[in-house]
Amino acid sequence: MVANQFLRRDEAAAYIRDTYNLPCAKTYLDVLASVGGGPAFRRIGRWPVYERADLDTWAHQRMTPKVTSTAALRGAA
Template identity: 40%
Template sequence: MTEELKPASAGTAEPCLPPALRKPRLRRWEAADYLKIVHGIEVAPATLAKWASVGGGPAYQKVNRTPLYPTVELDSWAADKLGDPVRNTSHG
């Protein structure tokens, strides 16, 4: 039996995530999906890999050779990248 993906209820900030993205740590491709669904930030897994090498991306942990991105780190990184909302272009 497959679980149907339902849209988030109006007035809630919590999106309805697929089961694969409800883990505390995500593989690189899952982290890319998470950023897109939760924060609206589209980033390719290859870009996350490059940022892991040169810097500028979300913090991650490694298990053997597998990078795992904690969802709290993805949320923190996205909040930093998005910044505060502005009402017009003169605010930044």
């Protein structure tokens, strides 16, 4: 069985939490959809939906590159 291509906002938040261990709530995605800075989404009727690839891209954009010491983080953020 193929997983749903589109995730509703609560499912998208759970996907981010479960896949990347990043704190993410539906309400946080609600705010980002209004002010910007969140993952790309579409609307199907009145419901916003997200694709896993867009959620993956957004999560990776929030991470620093791999480093071997905390000193390397000074220029990474």
